[in-house]
Amino acid sequence: MSENFANSHTNHAAPVQSPRQSRGQNQNSDEIDxxxxxxxxxxxxxxxxxxxxxxxxxxxxxxxxxTPIYRADALLQVEQTQSNLGSIEMAVMGQEQVASSTQSEILRSRMIMGRAAQQAGLDLVVTPNYFPVIGAAMVRMDVERPGFAQGSNHAWAGDSITVDSLQVDPSLTGRPLTLTVTGANRYRLSDQDERVLGEGSLGELLTIETPFVEMLVTQISAPAGVEFTVLKRTDTQMIRNLQVRFNVSQRGRETGILELTLEGPDPEELERSLNAISDVYLVQNINRQAAEAESRLEFLEQQTPLIQNDLNSAESRLNDYRASQDSVDLSFETRSMLERLVELESELNQLEIQESELSQRFTPSHPSYQTLLEKRSQLERERSRLEAQTDNLPETQRQVLRLNRDVEVSQAIYMQMLNATQELRIARAGTVGNVRILDNAVTGTYPIExxxxxxxxxxxxxxxxxxxxxxxxxxxLRRGVESVDQLQALGLQVYATIPLSERQRRLFDRFKDRKWRHRIRSAFGNTMADTMGKARKFRRTRDENGVLALIDPSDLAIEALRSLRTSLHFAMLEAGNKRLMLTGPSPAVGKSFISANLAAICAQSGQRVLLIDADLRKGHIHRSFKGESAQGLSDYLVGDCSLDTVLRGTEQNGLDYIARGTAPPNPSELLMTQRFAQFLDDVESQYDLVIIDTPPALAVTDAAVVGKLVGTTLMITRFRENPVNEIERSLEQLENAGVVVKGSILNAIERTASSYYGYGYGYGYYHYAYKSDND
Structure with a gap:
């Protein structure tokens, strides 16, 4: 079966150029893409x-x-103030009703909160000692005491005590005490300093003289050793605890309906406390109304005897005058004038009573007070006008008019006082206040938090x-180089972009694993590092320690290296020798991977290639060829081996390699010797290409030492791992040593969404693959 390329490369002789400009990632661009x-x-x-x-x-x-938080709510109605004063009610025009916000502040006052807290029993707090963090949740889930907690001092589901009363010395108020169950129906009480105050029994009053403690425990349901915290709160603590959980809001506008809410973890305590607040507020309102009626009644009872004396005196004077004048009758006009004067005097007297009470509540500048004064002035002016008219009457008529006026005014006032006194006595006996409870406290079924x-x-x-x-x-923070443009901006020609192969990925992962185990060893010791290292042991294949170019020639990374081979042929034409050094800014950039596979590819083209592992510290070229590090370059440089001994052949014809050798204490000094320079001259005469793998340029000076003896130096950079400033420092360090870097290779490009979106360098290789003739 013959093989051919599905596509062909079109430009091998020149360095790789960017296929498209990067989007928003140029060094000089501040735009956010x-x-x-x-x-x-x-x-x-x-x-x-x-x-x-x-x-x-x-x-x-x-x-x-x-801890789940529940909410209880109740409804109160604040009605408009009703009059209980009958005819002498101070119906002052424009008098303001008490606002709901005022009622809210009254409800939150220490007077109401303190009495409600005492009534609800919030002065005594008993808290079990739960297991840390999860103990309270386990109890809410009804998890009973597990086996590992037997004998511990923590409370679990079913463990409880009941303390009916607790009285302590003022010095212990607000300070927690520890109650420890010591046995069946027995307990021990200790203070914060773990000093035992006393021991008691269930149902018996425990009395301690110094410091004074009096406590009654009526129920114990917990094994020996379980601890509970008992606290007698101060008044301030009680009130503050209630205030921070209590809230008042008005329903609707000007409805007078107040919604009381109280939040907390205990539903029973919420209902008990909120009902106590409502009851205390209701009683306080009733007492306030009764106290007002009592104050007015006391004033009337003081004034009634004085009015009665005035009435008796006026009647005596009228009777004496009539007797002396043989009974004088009043005319119709005089009688009308008398009735109007009596009416004015009665109104003025009523205003005087109102003024005496307003003076206790407001200053004379208050609008209500000013209204009353203005009304009294009008009545006084009218009375003065009528009195001026009486001066025109005959002396007898005028005197009789005045005496009758005094009698009738005193009599009217006296009757008003008697009626008002009787009404106030009835009002005092039947005072109900202007507040009523619409809904008692009810706690929601589900928690609000x-x-x-x-x-x-x-x-x-x-x-x-x-x-x-x-x-x-x-x-x-890890802005590694991502584009050819970034390297070209540093003056570096990019000869190849190498995609990341799966085998190379495993090599990188193995390097990271070694670093990870080193950190664990430094922090926790060798035993922990070895144990955790076994747990993180990577699954390896038999191909991992081979040369990828020999194992899988169709791999995309090998295709990219073939392109590099062609580019290097032209790049090294002007070089002074046939030596090629590969270095990098930092470890784990893929120098050894590229060195071994480039050497194999060049040998496949018919060249005689020698691969030298010049990383005398951590070089691992020998692993790629399944060899050993011993009897390598360092051994030759110290004179322990001959050149023929350190030269090793490979399964690829035309490819030999030299391992690093035994790790020496002075690698840089060995590379600076004349023996190493002579060594390079000797091997160059035997091979068409000598590839030297060196340590990172920033880590040690070995690369700078070797670079002076080679004709071509390439910088290996890893995609997204080496920042631009790191590469720049490497170049400066090599240039300061007199080493000219010919170009660079962008290695381990990953096919990711961001790289595809922003760049795309080297991804043409993903479209190359070997196909058979039958495809």
């Missing part, structure tokens, strides 16, 4: 998925372990965003 960023994310989709799953799992774990579905959705979105940030940040 969203399409390219999307392609980067597609390349690392598995990393994003893994990060998303981890964050989502953390969110689900939190939602599962978090944590909202599992929402947390999972948010954590998933956060995971996606975190994954995108990791990918983009990683891409920004």
């Amino acid at each position: 969203l399409g390219y960023l999307l392609a980067i994310c597609l390349d690392h989709k598995w990393l994003i998925i893994i990060v998303t799953l981890i964050v989502t799992l953390l969110g689900y774990t939190y939602a599962t372990l978090a 944590p909202r599992k579905n929402l947390i999972i959705v948010i954590s998933s979105m956060a995971g996606i965003m975190l994954g995108l940030m990791v990918v983009l940040l990683r891409h920004m």
